[in-house]
Amino acid sequence: MTSPARVDVHQHIVPPVWAQALDSRGMDSGGWAIPAWSAADAISMMDEQSIATGVLSVTAPGVRLDDDAAGARSLARAVNEYGAEIVKDRPGRMGSFASIPLPDVDSALEEAAYALDILGADGVVLMSNAGGRYLGDPExxxxxxxxxxxxxxxxxxxxxxxxxxxxxxxxxxxxxxxxTTRTALNMVMGGVMSRHRKMKVILSHGGGFLPYAAYRFSGLTSTVIDTGRDAEDVLRDLKRFYFDTALAASPSALPSLLAFAEPGHVLYGSDWPFAPQNAGSYYNHFLEAYPDFAPGQAEAIDRGSAEVLFPRLAR
Known part of the structure; x- marks a missing residue:
């Protein structure tokens, strides 16, 4: 690509207050060190990787770092206000997914409303589990x-x-x-995806191994597990997910993802800065050289599908 065009739905922000909260507890991101971050570095990376807009989110472990529910509420608010300031100065280059403090549902509802209505967030980010509770939890x-x-x-x-x-x-x-796969399947089996058809749910990293195993999940549902649902019903809900390409645009993962995902349901993702820039270059090279895209599919992944989800970014 010769000019920035991509919309990157999986790009991270590292608010200082969040990094300090992790450091004070001796925490990192699942054994992965917390990298340095600045808006200037993000813009520089985006220009080099042909990314027009990065939709920023805080990565794991999110904002619920321990059993302190009040602390999680406070951290979510601080993180979201920091992100909103970053976006406000660069509305065409950056967007934001707001962090919300599950498993405290009341606080999550309050913060989602504040972030979406007051701060103008583009959506919300949820961790795949909240203290071991998966996203299909009835509560x-x-x-x-x-x-x-x-x-x-x-x-x-x-x-x-x-x-x-x-x-x-x-x-x-x-x-x-x-x-990622576990929580997506939990959402489908718990009826979340069948009850709620207006929201759009993006799974990171090509959906884990969901595209590869989807027909196993749907087939066993109808033949081994008595759920009252047939295979096509389960498969239809699995196909409602959207998927980003972060660390998933590879010779084995990409064909599986494209074979499974509905048209318009694959979006570009970088995972920067937790995935270093040289990793982004590697996956971008394969994405750009992939020979088996359907007509218009590459352009949809880079930008078109994201424009449908985020109309403010439409050109």
Missing amino acids: FEPLWAELDRREAVVFIHPAQPPMPLLPGTPAPMADYIFD
Whole structure:
């Protein structure tokens, strides 16, 4: 690409207050160090990677760092206000997904309303699990109902599942793609995706291994597990998800993703700065050289599909 055009729906921000909160607790992102971040560095990376707009989000572990619900509410507000200031000065180059403090549903509803109505956030980001509770949990239903009422865009980012890290293996290497898949399937089996059809839900990293295993999930649902739903019904809900390409535009993952995803449901993602720039270049090269796109599909991934989800970015 010769000029910035992409909309990057999986780009991260590192608010100082969030980085300090992690550092004070001796925490990182699933065994992955918290990188330095600045708006200037983000713009520089975006120009080099042909990205016109980055929709920013805080990565795992999100804003609920311990059992302090009040602290999570305060951190979410600080993070979201910081992000809003960054976007306000660069509305064409940056957008934001607001962090909300699940599993406290009342606080999550309050912060979602504040971020979307007052701060002008482009959507919300949820971690794949909140203290070990997955997103199909029935107690989260009021939040899903409200996000659906608003026709919100919801970005699901993986978090460390409630189990120890594999020795020598940071969570982003293996556990994150597992947890993305786990929460997506939990949402479908819990009826979230069938009850709420107006919201748009983006899964990180090509949806984990959901595209690869979707027909296994739907087939076993109808033949082994008595859920009262047939395979086509489950498959239809699995196909309602959107997917980003962050760390997923590879020779094995991309064909599987494109074979499964509905038209317009694949969006560009970089995962910068947690995925370093040389990783972005590697995946961009494969994305740009991929020979089997349908007509218009590459352009839709880079920008067109995101313009539908975020009309303010439409050219």
